[in-house]
Amino acid sequence: MSRACYRVVARILPRDFRDAAGPGLEDAALACLAREREHLGVIGIVTGWVRIIADTIHTSHALWRARDEAEDERAFVALELEDLPNRQRGVEALMDGLRKDLRYTLRSLFRQPGFTLVTILTLALGIGANTAVFSVVNGVVLRPLGYPEAERLMFITSQFPSLGFDQFWVSPPEFIEYRDRNQSFESIGAYATSAVNLGSDPPSRPVSAQVSPELMPTLGVAPLMGRGFTAEDAIPSAPPVAILSWELWQRSFGGRADILEKDVEVNNRATRVVGVMPPGFDIHDQKVEIWGPLTIDTQTLQNQRGSHFLYLVGRLKKGVSLEQARADLEVRLAAWPEEVPNTHVPRRSKLRNNHPMRIDPLKDDVIGSVKTALVVLQAAVGFVLLIACANLANLLIARADSRSREYTLRTALGASRWRLMRQLVTEGLVLAVAAATVGIGLAVGGLRLLLSVNPNALPRTAEVGLDWRVLGFTLIMAIVTGFVFGLVPLMHIGRGLSQAMKDAGSRSATGGAARARLRSGLVIVEVALAVLLVVGAGLLIRSFYNLMKVDMGFDRTSLSTFSVVLPGAKYPTERRVAFYQQLSDKLRALPGVEGVTAANGLPPLRPVNANDTDFEHIPNLNGPPPPDYKLPPQNVDYWQFVTLGYTETMGIPVVDGRTFQLPDLAGAPVVLVNQALVARFFSDRNPIGARLKLGFDFGDTKLPWMTIIGVVKDVKQGGIDAPVGTELYALIEQGARIAGFAPGSMNMLVRAKTPFETLAPLFRRSVAELDPTLPLVRMRTMDEVVGDAVARPRFLTVLLGVFAGLALLLAAVGTYGILSYLVAERRQEIGIRMALGADRSTILKLIMTRGVILSVIGLLLGLGASLALTRALKTMLFNVEPFDPATLAGVSGVMVMVAAVACFVPAWRATKTDPLVVLKND
C-alpha cells in the first residue's frame, strides 16, 4: 500500500533518476515512513508522508534546476535541431513533437513554481466555481426527471382567475371526467400529498401521498417488490394498504424482506404493506416516503365539486404534442358545461365562473422559477472565470516579455510561428487541465457545502452531482481557457516578433504601445465585468434587505413552534379540542413561558385554503352573474383556526373591535378578520357585527352564521414577498359548530424567555406525557421558520455576493498588476522627472491618473452593460427596480474606492524611486 503510494509520489522525480536509484529508493522511503510512525504514532503517518513528499519535490526541483542551469539554452536549441528532420512527417512526427512540447512545458513551469501555482490556483477557483454551479444547473434544469420518457409527462391543474389562482388543485369529479374524456393522454393519475403518523419507535411523520391507481403506471415506475395499487384498493370501504419508499423501508424497517403483507401502524390504523418502490422514486420533489391509495367515493362524486385537492399527472400519447393536448383541452372546456349539468365545472368563460384548466410539462413545474436564478448564477460565475482569465493573460504577457529572448532565439533557429504557437497552447492547456483537476475537487467540496447549508433553497437537490455532462463541461471549459490563454501572449508576440529579432536582448525588445493597449484593454474589461456582477449582487442584497424589513404582522422574537398531528381514527373532533387545551396547559407551566397558543396555519408561508365563504351582505347568485356584476367572489384565502389568546401571544394588534375572550368559547360563533378582508368585502360598510359562514349551504348541513367581532392587522401568510391575502380567524373550540370539525393538525406556538435549546426536550416530554405515540414535527424557532421562508433568495444573494466579491478582488488585483508593470516600465522616465525636480505628488498623480482613467472607463462600460443585463434579475427582485439609482451609485462609489487603493500602492511605490539608482543603471 505505502509502496504503491510512494511509487506514485516518486513520479515527480525524473525518470532517469528513478532508474538509476533502483528499488533502494522505495525501500528507503518505506523505512523512513516506518520510523516516523514508530516514533510519533498516528501523527507520524501524516508527518512522514508530508516529509516524504517535501523531500521528493525538493529533490526533483533541485535536479531540474541543476540541469537547467547547465542545459538551459542547450535544451531549446536541441529542441529545434532535433525537430528539423522530423518536419512534415505526418502524425507520428506531430505526436513526437507534442510529447517534446509537453516535456519542455512541464520543465519550464517547474522552473517558475510561483507563477505556476498562482495561475493554477486562480484558474482552479474559477473552473471549480463554474463546475459547481453547472452541476446544479445540470441536476436541476437540464437533466430529465427520473422517469422513463419523462418528456411526455404533463402536470395538469385548474385555475380560478377571479380569485387570482393561476395553478390550483383539481376536484375528484373534474379528475374523473377529464381522465375519461380527453383524447391526448395515454393515462392520467391523481395525487394529493400530506404526512402521516407512522407507528415506529420513535414515532415518525413521513411525507405521504394519496395516489390514484393510475399514477405509478402513468409515471412509468413499477414497485421494486410487491404490487402497485389496484382499483379495489381505491374503494372507500377497502382495507387500508400502503406502499413504502425504498428509503423509509431501509430506515424504519431495516430493509427487511418480509415487510410485504405485514401490518404497520399508519395514523393509528393497522395498514397492510403491499409494496416497496425503487430507490429515489418521488413525485414533484415532495420527498414522499409512504404511498396510500386515493379513495374517491363515486356515489357522492357530484357533491365533491367544490373540494379541489388533487394534482394530476398525465402521460401524453406517443406522437401527441403539448400544443395538441392544449387544443384538445380547449375542446373539452367548451363541451364540459353541456355534458355535466352543474354550474361548477371547468370552463373557459368571460364571466365569473371562469374555471379553466392548464397543462404544463411536469419538469417545468417542478423547477419553477429557479431556472432564471440558476442561469443568472451561471452567467455570473462565468464572468468570474473571464476576469480570472484576463488577469492571467496579463501575467502571461508579462512572462512572454521576459521570454522574448527565447522566442527570438528559437525563431532564428528555424522554429515556425506554428511551432511556437503549439508550444504556447500546450502551456495553456497544461495549466488549464491541472487547474480543472484541482477545480473539480473544489467543486465537489463546494457543492456539498452549498447543499448542506441550503437544503431547501432548490428543487431536485437529490439529483445534483457530478456526471459525465458536468465533467464534459469542465473539460471543454478547460480546453477553451487553455487556448485563450496560450494565444493571448502570441497575439502580442506575433506582432513583436520581427521587432524582437532586430534588437534581441535589449531591454525595449518589443513594441510597447500595442502591448500596453492590449493590457489596458484587459483591465477595462475586467473592471466592467466586476461592476456588472457587483451591481447584480447589490440589487439582490437590497432586495433581500427589503424582504427582511417586511412587517410580517406578528412579533417573532422569542417565539418557538412545533406541530402535532392527531390521527382521525383515535382523535375525533371533541377529543382534539381537549387535547390542544391540555397540551397548552402543560406548555404554559414550563419555565419562562409567557404565552401559548395554537393555529392550523403557520405564517409566513402556509398553503392557501380558498374556502368559499358566504357573506350575509353579498347576495348569492343562482346562475350566471349579470354582465356588469362588480361584487367580489365570496371566497376567503385563509381560514385560520386558533386557540384563545392567539392575537395576544403572536403580538398581532387589534385594529378595530375586540379579540376573542373566554366567554366566546361557549358563546355565539364569532370571528376576527384581517384588514385585507375588510378592504375587499367591507369597503362600504362597518365590518363589526356583520355575519358570514363557511361555504354555501351544501347537502344537509346547515352551518351557523358567525359574527365579526374585531379587525386585526394583516399577517403575511402566503410568503413574505407576496401581497397579503384575505384571512379570518375562528376558535377551534367553536370548530365543531361552525365548520363541522376541528383541524387535526395544529402548530403550537410558545412565547418564552427560556432559550429554545432548553425548551425543546420539555416540549417533547409534554406531548409524550399526553400521548407517547404522537410525533412532534417541525420544531424550531419562528426566526428559523422565517429564515426557511427566505431560503431561496438568501441562497441566491449569498452566492452572487460571493461571486461579486471574488470579481471585485480579481479586478483590483488586475488593476494593481498593470499599474505595477507600468511603474516598472516607466522607472527611467520617473527617475528623470524626479531628477529634474518633480515632487512626489506629481509622480503620484501621474501614475494614479492612468489607473483611475482605466477604472473609470471600465466602470462606465460596466454600468452600461448592467443597465442592459440586470433586467434578467427582475423576477428575483423585491421592491427594487433593476435600474436602482441608489445601488448604481453605491457600486460606483465602491469601485472607485477599490480602484483608488489598487492604483495607489504602485503609484506610491513609484514615488520611492531613487533617481540616482535608476539613472546609474541605464
Add this chain to the structure above:
Amino acid sequence: MPATPAPLPPHWFQMLLALADRDLHGLGIMHDVLERSGGRVRLWPAMLYRNLQRLERSKLIAPVDGPTAPSPGSPRYYRLTAEGRKRCAEEAERLERLVEVARARRILRKPGSSRA
C-alpha cells in the same frame, strides 16, 4: 602552504563515514547515519539517492556487487573509492584541527567528552 581541500558537506561526510569499513546499500547508509547520530541526522530517500549519485559522479564512491548474487529486485551496494577515502580522511583531519583549536582555547575540556 598546501592548498586546503574544500570542506565536505556534512551529510556527504556522514555518508562516506558509513562506508568506511563495509559496503552498504542506500538503506544501510541511512540506518548507519541515523544510529551514529542518535537519530539527529536523517537522510530522506530522494535526497539520499540524489547525493549518492553526486558522490558517484565525483568518484568518491563506486557501485559494487552486494553479498548476494545481483538480481533485478536487489538494491545496489556502494564502496568507498581510494579518492573517497582520501577526502574523508582530509575532512576528518580538518575537523580534528578545529577540535584542537577548541581544546586549546578551553572550549573543550578533555578528549572525548563534549559539553552536550
